[in-house]
Amino acid sequence: MTGMGLGVGAVARRLGVAPSTLRTWERRYRIAPSRHTAGGHRRYDETDVARLELMQRLILGGVPPEEAARAARAAGPGELAAPPAPPAAAVPAGEAPAVRALVRAAAAMDAAAMRRLVRDALDRDGVAGAWPGLLAPALIEIGARQAAGGVPVEVEHLLSDCVLGALAAVAAAAGPPVTTRPVLLACAPEEQHSLPVQALGAGLAQEGLEVRVLGARVPYPALAGAIRRTGPAAVFVWSSTAETGDPRPLADLPGTRPALRLIVGGPGWADGALPAGTRRVRTYAGAVAAARAALGLD
Template structure:
């Protein structure tokens, strides 16, 4: 594999479609990591390592809690591991847009192209229609992963390159947030007594992923309480003491808001509260031991199920 030196964490992350920080967390927390080293001493994943991670990732996507998924992947015999796909080659990213504005979207499908065109044209009516259709057709999780997130990432990357299209990002994010909040508000009555509390870290303003998780859980009739952006930790602690939640999810988008130290001071609760940290802002190597790191929407949902004791 790759000249006999194995794959880096970044290369494996691209193959599996997860964040490199997620792979590092899996290795640290569950012992499922690279088994080889390069000549320079860097850790590398061999074919079997990648296959075990591929199996773990698929189990998580199917609803298995990460700890159980890792245990099954590590215990699997080599002949029972999934076959390795050929190395992925980078493909040109088609650009979509209107009025002279173009947007590159990695996951090019008719749906992402349509939403990208509407976003770049600031066509709020069409954006709303496409978002509502995707939610009805695919559900929150699939719509988020296959449509909303790819277009948002494309807009974010374009902004990082040019410093432009902030207005487009704000319009699309606001339209999405309204749609996801409506999904939460119109969901059926919850079947869980203890809710899940969802909030952004103090001073974190990017709340859209919080609403995506809330809408996903509400669709399963899990009680949620969305506290939104820029939640002071003192207020979050008060909410935990008042509500006695089964789980608490805290989102950090940037390192400026991802100081993990305040998480250690949040109440543990009786019965115990499962504390989840999501988003790329957290310093993974400094998260308190009791915090469960989640890297994807399906992984966050699986951790919530684990908080309720669901297999």
């Protein structure tokens, strides 16, 4: 980045969105560059770009754009230091024909075409390939268009519903698990955006792991009860915003024998405040690897 910062076009290419999306985010959600040239052109510094990347990651996790923008504006240096989404998810949707096709089907609210495209990708590539290669980029693109006013919110909801249905079918079709101790997957209390947890659950089931997906808004006492009843090898907790990512109750979760591995994912967690021994993952592949390691499979 030059001393003058990046222009709108360069930042748009870096995030894989249209320049008009950045202007809309500035106008609607006050995610603005910190400087301008003498001629009035926008210039984004590293912190500005980090806030945009955080907002984009939150949208990918299912957070409404207004809420994602609010969290990005309030984020401290530790949260902004998190790396951007994995490269496969950051590729501009216009460069991937399969993503373009899914985005077109979503914009047309063609549920049959969406289901076919999602199902074909999952059949061909599994969750491990389809999530970063197709599903996540399409969700990012539709979220960005919805934030820019290019598509109505029901388009985003319909796409999410098609993806959730397909992931549920993958989990249901998975063969018998090769592990006995389960992996528990849950959203933090008040965290409503469970799509990343559902994707991880389906992917782990495809890997042959015993999985229990507890879903959205799981109170910590309920999670503690599930730990006591199932004796999991690992517990994964998802938080997409700082409002849902309070790390203090994590330290009070019960232990197991052998000891469980506590794993957290999502941009809502602040690294320095996590309990000792907690593993924070930032990508789908990292979450799968952490779960497998907890079971001694890698």
